[in-house]
Amino acid sequence: xxxxxxxxxxxxxxxxxxxxxxGSVGHAVTRNLLEHFAxxxxxxxxxxxxxxxxxxxxSLSEADAVDVAVVxxxxxxxxxxxxxxxxxxxxxxxxxxxxxxxxxxxxxxxERDLVAIAEEYDLNLVGPNSLGVMSTGVGLNATFxxxxxxxxxxxxxxxxxxxxxxxxxxxxxxxxxxxDVVSLGNKAVLDEGDFVREWGDDPDTDVILGYLxxxxxxxxxxxxxxxxxxxxxxVLVKSGRTDAGASAAASHxxxxxxxxRAYEAGFRQAGVLRVETVQELFDAAAILAGQPxxxxxxxxxxxxxxxxxxxxxxxxxxxxxELASFADATLDRLDAELPEGANVxxxxxxxxxxxxxxxxxxxxIVLGDPNVGMAVVLACPTATLSFSDxxxxxxxxQETHGTPLAAVLMGGRSTQxxxxxxxxxxxxxxxxPSRAVRSLETLAEYARVRERPPAxxxxxxxxxxxxxxxxxxxxxxxADRLGVEAMDLLEAYGIxxxxxxxxxxxxxxxxxxxxxGDEVVMKVVSPDILHKSDIGGVEVGVPSGEVRQTFETLVxxxxxxxxxxxVLGVQVQELLDTDAGTETIxxxxxxxxxxxxxxxxxxxxxxxxxEDTTFRVAPVGERDARAMLEEIxxxxxxxxxxxxxxxxxxxxxxxxxxxxxxxxxxxxxxxxDINPVLxxxxxxxxxxxxxxxxxEP
Ligand code: ADP
Ligand code: MG
Numbered sequence: 001x002x003x004x005x006x007x008x009x010x011x012x013x014x015x016x017x018x019x020x021x022x023g024s025v026g027h028a029v030t031r032n033l034l035e036h037f038a039x040x041x042x043x044x045x046x047x048x049x050x051x052x053x054x055x056x057x058x059s060l061s062e063a064d065a066v067d068v069a070v071v072x073x074x075x076x077x078x079x080x081x082x083x084x085x086x087x088x089x090x091x092x093x094x095x096x097x098x099x100x101x102x103x104x105x106x107x108x109x110x111e112r113d114l115v116a117i118a119e120e121y122d123l124n125l126v127g128p129n130s131l132g133v134m135s136t137g138v139g140l141n142a143t144f145x146x147x148x149x150x151x152x153x154x155x156x157x158x159x160x161x162x163x164x165x166x167x168x169x170x171x172x173x174x175x176x177x178x179x180d181v182v183s184l185g186n187k188a189v190l191d192e193g194d195f196v197r198e199w200g201d202d203p204d205t206d207v208i209l210g211y212l213x214x215x216x217x218x219x220x221x222x223x224x225x226x227x228x229x230x231x232x233x234x235v236l237v238k239s240g241r242t243d244a245g246a247s248a249a250a251s252h253x254x255x256x257x258x259x260x261r262a263y264e265a266g267f268r269q270a271g272v273l274r275v276e277t278v279q280e281l282f283d284a285a286a287i288l289a290g291q292p293x294x295x296x297x298x299x300x301x302x303x304x305x306x307x308x309x310x311x312x313x314x315x316x317x318x319x320x321x322e323l324a325s326f327a328d329a330t331l332d333r334l335d336a337e338l339p340e341g342a343n344v345x346x347x348x349x350x351x352x353x354x355x356x357x358x359x360x361x362x363x364x365i366v367l368g369d370p371n372v373g374m375a376v377v378l379a380c381p382t383a384t385l386s387f388s389d390x391x392x393x394x395x396x397x398q399e400t401h402g403t404p405l406a407a408v409l410m411g412g413r414s415t416q417x418x419x420x421x422x423x424x425x426x427x428x429x430x431x432x433p434s435r436a437v438r439s440l441e442t443l444a445e446y447a448r449v450r451e452r453p454p455a456x457x458x459x460x461x462x463x464x465x466x467x468x469x470x471x472x473x474x475x476x477x478x479a480d481r482l483g484v485e486a487m488d489l490l491e492a493y494g495i496x497x498x499x500x501x502x503x504x505x506x507x508x509x510x511x512x513x514x515x516x517g518d519e520v521v522m523k524v525v526s527p528d529i530l531h532k533s534d535i536g537g538v539e540v541g542v543p544s545g546e547v548r549q550t551f552e553t554l555v556x557x558x559x560x561x562x563x564x565x566x567v568l569g570v571q572v573q574e575l576l577d578t579d580a581g582t583e584t585i586x587x588x589x590x591x592x593x594x595x596x597x598x599x600x601x602x603x604x605x606x607x608x609x610x611e612d613t614t615f616r617v618a619p620v621g622e623r624d625a626r627a628m629l630e631e632i633x634x635x636x637x638x639x640x641x642x643x644x645x646x647x648x649x650x651x652x653x654x655x656x657x658x659x660x661x662x663x664x665x666x667x668x669x670x671x672x673d674i675n676p677v678l679x680x681x682x683x684x685x686x687x688x689x690x691x692x693x694x695x696e697p
Contacts, residue, residue: 004190004198007092007124008135008180010067011039013142014090016060016081017072017097018043018051025096026072028144029132030054033070036139036148042066061088068092070132070142075099078128079113086121093118094142095127101186102129111188118189130185131161136178137204143183152177153206154285155199157192159184159213167211167278175423176286179205191216193224200228207288208234209281215263218593222270222617226455229271233446235284236272238263252587252607252673262591265615269624271449273442280438283428287439290426291404293447296373298324299440300366301347303378304354304385308410308433309347312376315437321374321444323347330369337361355384360393367401374440378408378433387411387418395425404443406436457619458657464665466492471668471693480693481527484571487689490674493662495655496685500573506548512572513547520547521573523688524554528565530690533605535561541575576687581680582637582647583687585613586655588663588672596663600625600656602634603676620660625653638679647679655684670694 013033019026026045030052033041042063043054050056057063061084069085071078071093078097085093100111111128118125126133132143136151147168154176158164161183168181179202182195192212199205208228215221215238225234240260267274275281299321303309316323323346326334334344338358343349348366350358359377366372377394379385387409398405407422407429409415419429430436470489474482482489485502501512502525513520524537532538536557542550551570558567585603590596594617601613614631616624629638629649640646655677663669672691677684 004092004124004194006067007094007126007133008140008198008202009138010092010140012042012066013037013039013068013070013140014042014044014057014060014063014066015051015070015072015142016044016085018045018048018054018056019072020048020051025144027051029070029072029096029142032141032143032145032148036141038139039067060084060090064088066090068094068133068142071095071097071128072144073097075103075107075110079110079117082114082123082125083117083121086117086123090123092124093126094130094133095125095185096130096132096144097127098129100128100188111186115188123189125189126182127185128188129161131164131183133183134178134181137180143181147172149178149181150175152179153204153289154178154209155180155195155202155205155207156209157182157184157195158211159187160211161185163211167282171282174282174286175420176282176289187216191221193217193221196221196228196234197224200224200232205232207285208232209285210234210236211278211281212236212238213240215266215593218262218266218591218617219595222266222594225267225270225272229449230454233284233288233449234270234272235281235288235442236267236274237276237278237281238267238274252585252675259591259593261615262594262597262617265597266594266617269455269616271452273445273449275442279435280442283430283435283439284442286423286428287404287406287443288446290423290428291406291443292402293450294373294404294440294444295447296371297321297444298371298373299437300324300326300369300372300375301378302350302359302362302366302375303347304350304352304359304382305378305380305410306343306349308378308380308408309349312378312408312433312437313347315434318434319437319441321437321441324366324369324372326366326369327371330365333365334362337365352380352382353384354382356386356389356393359385359390360397363394363397364400367397367403372403374404374406374443376406376408376433376436376440378436379410381411381414387415388421391418391421394422394427398425398427404440406430406440408433408436453623455621455623457621458661460494460654460658460661462494462658462661462665463492467662467666471666474693479527482689482691482693483525483527483529484523484573484689485525485568486691487686489662489691490686490689493658495658495674496683498574498576498685498687500571502569502571504569506551509551509570509572510544510547513542513544516572516574519543519575521575522547522550522554523571523573524558525568525571526558526562526565527568529558529562531605532688547572573687576678576685577680578676578678580645581678582634583676584638584652584679584684585673585675586659586677586686587674588618588659588669590670591617596660596667598656598660598663600628601632602637607675616660618660618664620656622653622657625656625660628656629653645681648681648683649679651684652677652679655686668693668695
């Protein structure tokens with residue numbers, strides 16, 4: 001695949017299947033091109049003399065120097081047309097024709113042919129089943145959409161063609177301008193990763209937006225997005241968030257991970273901003289395209305109405321942002337400038353009779369405060385206020401201070417011209433204060449993405465051969481489910497485990513127990529028992545005198561509660577002081593799109609009840625391992641809540657990194673749980689293990 005530069009900036013575009021028939025796709029595409037395109041348009045149709053005043057060529061081979069061929073012919077001939085494009089040296093092909101993988105097995109076979117041809121000729125192929133592509137840079141509109149976008153710095157890709165037309169129509173009224181637009185169609189060749197990369201290199205694209213239903217190649221996308229988001233924000237709506245498909249998982253990690261967790265994790269790792277609604281997608285686009293990034297996350301609010309000011313304050317509380325507390329000098333100045341009855345503390349209430357001058361003075365003072373990173377200027381209509389003058393004042397203040405701003409104009413028709421004026425200057429306006437705050441939060445989120453260190457993968461020294469031997473031995477036994485008998489695997493990867501042994505008779509249990517201290521932990525070992533404590537298969541704090549008896553009891557319980565379970569023996573393990581630490585879980589599962597996923601969370605026997613977990617796509621470097629520790633709700637427990645000692649987070653992050661490496665090195669590990677990883681002030685210890693093996697893929 002070559003660069004996509006000529007796809008979006010061609011000089012000569014051919015429509016294969018151009019048509020004079022009103023209402024046909026070939027007609028709409030040709031008309032759109034003729035209406036907007038700065039370059040030349042070629043019509044190809046062997047059955048027509050001329051289309052919309054262009055004389056028709058019989059085939060692509062007769063038209064030379066075509067940069068982009070738009071294919072709008074029936075599916076049965078589309079593949080041949082694409083081959084011909086390849087043969088005559090056309091680099092970019094946009095296949096609008098439908099009837100491929102979305103249409104049964106015959107269509108799927110046709111799509112495979114298309115992919116093979118694209119590979120053979122190194123074609124940049126968009127679609128099939130695409131609405132087409134647009135680029136305002138050269139007035140390219142190679143689509144059958146009814147609307148042509150205004151020019152701007154947002155580039156947009158959509159997996160749904162219908163969504164493209166809806167969005168363009170909607171954006172037309174909201175002064176949101178586009179650079180490139182692409183309807184991805186079936187993504188047979190070019191997919192979201194390719195466009196993210198292209199737009200990341202495009203100096204005219206400031207914001208990348210996408211509507212996705214899935215990601216074709218998860219890892220390629222993450223790699224592209226991870227690089228691009230360091231320079232250009234990528235905001236995505238990914239539909240299909242609620243996924244009911246709870247698989248028959250043999251681990252906590254597998255049970256908790258749905259496919260959406262993988263997207264969530266991958267997007268976060270790559271710095272992609274994920275939004276949930278179409279409204280948020282375009283709010284994010286408008287503010288990212290129009291406003292600078294904040295250098296602090298504290299928000300100032302200036303309002304002429306108390307109630308809405310409080311609503312805005314609440315909205316700040318619902319985000320990760322905080323309400324700015326003003327420096328004394330700011331308070332003094334506000335006090336001197338504002339009338340009796342005004343509130344100088346944030347949210348600053350300049351009261352209902354405020355004219356524009358008072359708005360401007362107060363805004364100027366708070367934007368000058370070093371603690372203020374962003375601001376919301378909120379106005380309700382009053383007799384003393386001209387909204388359009390206010391718009392001018394806000395724009396002036398924005399330019400003077402360079403602080404990101406959002407405006408809330410709580411009115412209807414009377415706000416329209418002010419909103420237009422602000423939008424033209426890049427200041428977004430809203431009716432609802434919570435939307436304004438959410439948009440500012442998006443800016444702050446992106447600022448964090450820009451500031452974070454790059455995700456360097458960490459390579460730990462491990463004994464890979466020893467780990468391989470453990471897995472090979474299991475496979476030779478025909479075992480696909482392993483438990484604590486495979487603790488060696490963790491040791492080989494440098495993960496601390498308690499001292500212990502699996503034994504198969506009471507006398508041996510006693511011998512091991514003697515070596516391990518006055519009291520030990522004993523666990524039944526069986527590939528068929530998923531969660532040992534559920535059947536009374538774990539005894540914690542067994543005194544030496546009771547080891548023999550406990551051996552018999554554990555085996556008997558296993559036989560009683562799960563008569564068909566194969567019992568391999570009993571593990572006798574060193575007793576750890578669990579009260580001195582926090583039980584966490586580190587796990588692995590595999591996602592069809594993204595590969596190994598690593599989970600971290602609050603551990604113990606209630607993992608699936610609490611679901612306080614977070615995921616990353618492996619490899620998980622130190623930056624992300626540390627971020628995972630902070631993302632769970634129980635993070636304060638790790639930092640020593642309620643007088644406890646803070647745990648060794650370095651050690652915990654290292655366990656995550658080492659498990660990520662294990663999962664990457666051994667694709668045969670389908671699922672893995674270490675629950676608990678006991679985190680204490682001294683370190684992190686893997687106390688239990690469960691894993692499922694699959695055939696090497
Ligand atoms: P399972 O998860 O199959 O029920 P575990 O080995 O995780 O079995 O043990 C269950 C619980 O018992 C752990 O969450 C922990 O609270 C406690 N436990 C297990 N091993 C030890 C140990 N070596 N020292 C102290 N407590 C332990
Ligand atoms: Mg466990």
